[in-house]
Amino acid sequence: MSLDRSDIEKIAHLARMAVDEDRIEGYATDLSNILGLVAQMDDVETDDVTPMAHPLHMAQRLRVDEVTEVDRREAFQAIAPKVESDLYLVPKVIE
Amino acid sequence: MQWETVIGLEVHTQLATKSKIFSGASTAYGAAPNTQACNVDLAFPGVLPVLNREAVNCALKFGVAVGAEIGRRSVFARKNYFYPDLPKGYQISQFELPIVGKGELTVELENGESKVIGITRAHLEEDAGKSLHEDFHGLSGIDLNRAGTPLLEIVSEPDMRSIKEAVAYARKIHQLVVYLGICDGNMQEGSFRVDANLSIRPYGQEAFGTRTELKNINSFRFLERALNYELERQIDVVEGGGRIVQETRLYDADRDETRSMRSKEEANDYRYFPDPDLLPVEIDESLLEQIRDEMPELPGAKLQRFIQEYALGEKEAKALTASRPLADYYEAVVKAGGETKAAANWVTMELGGALNKAGLNLSDSPVSPVQMGGLLVRIADKTISGKIAKQVFEAIWNGEGDADMVIEAKGLKQITDTGAIEPVIDEIIANNPKQVEQFRAGKEKLLGFFVGQVMKATRGKANPEQVNELLLKKLKG
Numbered sequence: 001m002s003l004d005r006s007d008i009e010k011i012a013h014l015a016r017m018a019v020d021e022d023r024i025e026g027y028a029t030d031l032s033n034i035l036g037l038v039a040q041m042d043d044v045e046t047d048d049v050t051p052m053a054h055p056l057h058m059a060q061r062l063r064v065d066e067v068t069e070v071d072r073r074e075a076f077q078a079i080a081p082k083v084e085s086d087l088y089l090v091p092k093v094i095e
Numbered sequence: 096m097q098w099e100t101v102i103g104l105e106v107h108t109q110l111a112t113k114s115k116i117f118s119g120a121s122t123a124y125g126a127a128p129n130t131q132a133c134n135v136d137l138a139f140p141g142v143l144p145v146l147n148r149e150a151v152n153c154a155l156k157f158g159v160a161v162g163a164e165i166g167r168r169s170v171f172a173r174k175n176y177f178y179p180d181l182p183k184g185y186q187i188s189q190f191e192l193p194i195v196g197k198g199e200l201t202v203e204l205e206n207g208e209s210k211v212i213g214i215t216r217a218h219l220e221e222d223a224g225k226s227l228h229e230d231f232h233g234l235s236g237i238d239l240n241r242a243g244t245p246l247l248e249i250v251s252e253p254d255m256r257s258i259k260e261a262v263a264y265a266r267k268i269h270q271l272v273v274y275l276g277i278c279d280g281n282m283q284e285g286s287f288r289v290d291a292n293l294s295i296r297p298y299g300q301e302a303f304g305t306r307t308e309l310k311n312i313n314s315f316r317f318l319e320r321a322l323n324y325e326l327e328r329q330i331d332v333v334e335g336g337g338r339i340v341q342e343t344r345l346y347d348a349d350r351d352e353t354r355s356m357r358s359k360e361e362a363n364d365y366r367y368f369p370d371p372d373l374l375p376v377e378i379d380e381s382l383l384e385q386i387r388d389e390m391p392e393l394p395g396a397k398l399q400r401f402i403q404e405y406a407l408g409e410k411e412a413k414a415l416t417a418s419r420p421l422a423d424y425y426e427a428v429v430k431a432g433g434e435t436k437a438a439a440n441w442v443t444m445e446l447g448g449a450l451n452k453a454g455l456n457l458s459d460s461p462v463s464p465v466q467m468g469g470l471l472v473r474i475a476d477k478t479i480s481g482k483i484a485k486q487v488f489e490a491i492w493n494g495e496g497d498a499d500m501v502i503e504a505k506g507l508k509q510i511t512d513t514g515a516i517e518p519v520i521d522e523i524i525a526n527n528p529k530q531v532e533q534f535r536a537g538k539e540k541l542l543g544f545f546v547g548q549v550m551k552a553t554r555g556k557a558n559p560e561q562v563n564e565l566l567l568k569k570l571k572g
Contacts, residue, residue, distance in 0.1 A: 014364060016177055053170040053192070053369040059377035065112050065149035068119030069133040076137060077129070086128040087227060087236030090179040 001039060002032040098295040098330055101303055102261040102322065103253035106268050107246050108278040109222065109286040110153040116221050116245035117144030117187065124284050132224070132239035138182035143372050146171075150245040151376065153277035154194045154219050155386045157247060160275055160393060161214050163198025165383060171219075171373040174365045179237050180224035188248075189218035190367040194376065195247075200271070201395075202263045212264050213252030220246050241285075247277070253292065253303065258322040262315055265289055269315075270394055274419045282313050289318055294339070295329050304329075305339040309353055311346050321346035325353050397422055405435035414443050420457050424464050431468020434475055441467060445488055461492050470498040483507050483555050510557045513565065516549070519557070520565055523548045534570055542566060 003011075008027050012019040019027065073086065082089040115122055118135035135142045158165050172190040195217035203209045224239035249268060255261045269287055272278040279286050294306035309325055312318045324346075329339055344353040392400070394416055401412035401422070415425045421442070428438045446467065450460060470491065474484050479502060490501040502508055510516055523545060524531055534541045542563070549562045 014175070014366065053375045054371065054373075056374060058374050060146055060374040062148035062151060062376075063114075063119070063145045065114055065147050066119060067114045067121045069114075069121070069131075071130040072133070073129045076132075076134070082234070084231055085236065086130075087231070087238055088129070088179075089231055089234040090237055092228065092233060092235050093179055093226065 001035045003028045003035070007031075096334065097298045098333075099298050099300075100255075100257055100326055101253050101294045101296065101306075102255040102258070103292045103306075104251045104255070104261060104265060104268075105290040105292070106249040106251075106265065107222075107288040107290070108249065108268075108272050110150050110245040110247055110277055111279055112147055112149045112153070112245055114147060115243035116147050116150045116219065118243055120243065122244050124281075124286075126240055128236075128238040129240060132242055136182070136239055136243040138184075144187060144370075146373065146376065147245060150219055151194070151378075152386065153245070153275075154217065154247050155378065155383065156275045156277055156390065157217055157249070157272065158195035158198065159383070159386055159390060160271060161195075161198035161200050161217075163214060163217070164196035165378055166192055166194045166196055167378050168192065169194040169218075169376045169378075171370045171376075172367045173370045174220075174367055176365060178223070178226075179235065180226045180239070180242065182224075182239065182242065186221060186223065187370055187373070188220035188367075192375075193218035194378070200264065200267055202260065202267045204263055205259060210254075210260060212254045212260075215250045215252050217247050217249040220248060222246050247272075253294075253306075258319055258326065261291065261322060262319050265318055266315060270418065274391060274394055276391065276419075282315075285313060288313055291318065291322055291325075293322060293325050293329070295326065295333065304333075305341050307339065307341065307353075308343045309346050310343055310356075317346060317348050320348075320351055321353060324351060328353065391419075401425075405429065405439070407435065407439055411439045411443065415439060418457075424457060424460075427464030428467045428471065431465045431472075432475075433468040433471035437471050437474065438467070441471060441488075445485065449488075449492060461494060462488070466491050466497045473498050473502060477509060477511065477558065478502060479507055479509050480555065480559060483509070486555075507556060510553055511561060513561070516553070516557050516561060516565060519549055519552050520545075520562070520569055523552065524569060531570065542570075545570070 005024050005028060008019065008024050008031070011031075077083045077086075077088070080088050109122075110116075112122060114120060115136065118133050120133040120136055121131045123131065135144060155165060157163075169189060170192040171187050173185040174188045174190070175185045177184055193216045195214075197216070198214040199211050200214060201209050201211050222241050222244040224237055224242040227236040227238065229236070251264065255264060269280055272287070273280040281287070289312045291309045291312065292306045293309065294304040296302065296304040307325060307329070309321050312321050325344065332339055340355075343356045345356050346353050397416045398409075398412050401407050401416055402409060405412070407415070416422045425438060425442050428442060429435055433441070446460065446462060449462075450457060455461075470484060470487055473479050473487070474481060479487060486505075487498055487501045487507060490505065491497060495501050495504070527545075527548070530541050530544060534545075545566050546559065546562055549557055549566070550559065
C-alpha cells in the first residue's frame with residue numbers, strides 16, 4: 001500500500017500538525033515503507049490467531065472506588081497559559 | 096407517500112461512582128470549577144489511567160439486567176479527536192470489544208402492547224469536560240470537573256418505528272438504570288443524555304434511509320419534540336425532491352428546531368486503536384455470579400409482586416413501581432401498618448399531589464413513610480375519619496409531629512360516644528322543624544342535610560356511620 005500527497009495532508013490535518021510542503025513527498029515514501037513492512041504479515045496464515053490488545057499477557061487490575069485526589073487547582077492553574085473565573089481559557093472553538 | 100420512521104438511540108448514563116473512571120478525583124456534581132480535575136484528568140505527561148472497579152460492576156449489572164452477552168474480555172480504545180474539553184486529544188472508550196454485548200429490553204407502549212427493542216452493545220468510556228462559550232473576551236472557558244466521569248453508553252438497534260416507541264424506550268432505560276442504582280438519572284445535571292438517530296423510508300422498503308443524528312437532548316419532552324421536528328424536516332426535504340445528508344444536528348430547545356452542526360468531512364475519522372495504557376479487562380465467572388446474586392428486584396418483577404402481595408390493581412401497582420424510591424416508600428408505609436389499598440391511594444394521590452404542588456421530590460417529602468403509616472392506622476381503627484385525616488396529613492406535612500400528636504393536640508379524635516352525639520342531633524332536629532317534616536313526608540334525601548349539619552356542629556369529628564344511624568332512628572322514631 002502506498003500513500004500519496006493527499007493522504008499525508010489528511011493525516012497531518014487529523015493530527016493538527018503543520019507539514020512543510022517540500023517534505024510531503026519524503027513522508028509519503030517513509031510511511032509507505034512502514035506500511036509495506038507490516039504488509040509482509042499478509043503472507044502469514046493468521047486466521048486462528050487472536051489479535052493482541054496489548055503486548056503484555058496480563059489482565060487489567062482494578063482500583064477501589066475511592067476519592068484519593070485533593071484539589072490542586074491552584075498549582076495546576078499556575079502553569080496554565082490563561083485562566084479566568086477558575087476556568088482554563090482557550091481559543092474559541094465554535095462559531 | 097406513506098413514510099415509515101426508523102429510530103435508534105444512544106443513551107449516555109453517568110455511572111454513580113464516587114471517583115472517576117480512571118482517576119481518584121471526585122465525581123460529585125456542582126463543585127467549583129476545576130477543583131475535581133486531577134493530573135490524570137488533565138492529561139499531564141507520565142500519568143496513567145487505572146480502571147475503577149465500581150464502573151465495571153455498574154456495566155455488568157446493566158448487562159445482566161438486559162440479558163446481554165457479557166464481554167469476558169473487553170478492551171479500551173482511544174477515540175481520537177481534538178477539542179479543548181478533552182485534554183488528552185483522545186477519549187478512552189471501547190470499540191471492538193465492549194463490556195456488554197447484544198441484549199434486549201421489553202418496552203410497554205401506550206396502547207398496552209409491548210415490544211422488544213434490541214440493544215446492540217453498551218460500553219464504558221470517560222466523559223469530557225465542559226466548555227463555556229460565554230464572554231471571555233472572545234475565548235472559551237473550560238471546566239474539567241466532568242472530565243473522566245464514568246459513562247456507560249447504551250446503543251440500541253434501529254428497532255423503533257415511531258417517536259412514541261423511542262420515548263418509551265428511553266424512559267424504560269432511565270427507569271432501569273435508576274432501579275439498578277448505577278445512575279442517579281438526573282437529566283438536568285446531565286447524568287442521563289440521549290442522542291437519537293432518525294431516518295425515514297417508504298412503507299414496505301427494506302433498506303434504511305440516510306439517517307441524521309440528533310444531539311444535545313436532555314429531557315424526554317425535548318426528545319419527543321426534537322424527533323418530531325426532525326421527522327417533519329426529513330419528509331419535507333425528501334418530498335421536495337431533496338436528499339437527506341448524513342450529519343449530526345443539534346437540538347435547540349429554545350427555538351424547537353434541529354440545526355446542522357457545521358462539521359468537516361473527516362470529523363468522524365476517530366482512528367480508534369487499543370489504548371496501550373490499559374490492559375484488557377477480564378471478567379471471571381465468580382464476579383458475574385456475585386453480580387447476579389446482588390441484582391435488585393427489577394421493575395417488571397416488582398410490578399407483579401405488588402399486584403399479588405398487596406392485592407393492588409395493575410394501574411396502581413404500575414404507578415407505585417414507576418420508580419424505586421416510590422416503591423420503597425410505599426412498602427415502608429405498609430410495613431408501618433398502613434392497609435395496602437389505602438396506602439396506595441394516600442401515597443399516589445395525597446402525597447403525590449402535595450409533592451407536585453410544592454415542587455418537591457419524594458426524597459424531600461416532609462412526611463416520612465412511618466408517619467404516613469401511623470396516619471393510616473388511625474383511619475383504619477376509626478380514631479379519625481378519612482376527611483379529618485386530610486387535615487392531619489396537612490399538619491404532619493407542616494412539621495407539627497406525627498399523626499397521634501396532631502390528633503391529640505388539635506382534639507381531632509372522632510366522637511364515637513353516643514352520649515356526646517345525641518344532644519347535638521336533638522338540637523339540630525329541634526332547630527329545623529321544616530326539614531324534619533319534609534323528611535317524614537318522604538323526602539329521604541334530606542338525610543344528607545342532617546348529616547351535614549351534625550358534622551358541621553362537631554367540626555367533622557363525629558363518626559359518619561354512627562351519625563347516620565342515630566339520625567335515622569330519631570327522625571323515623
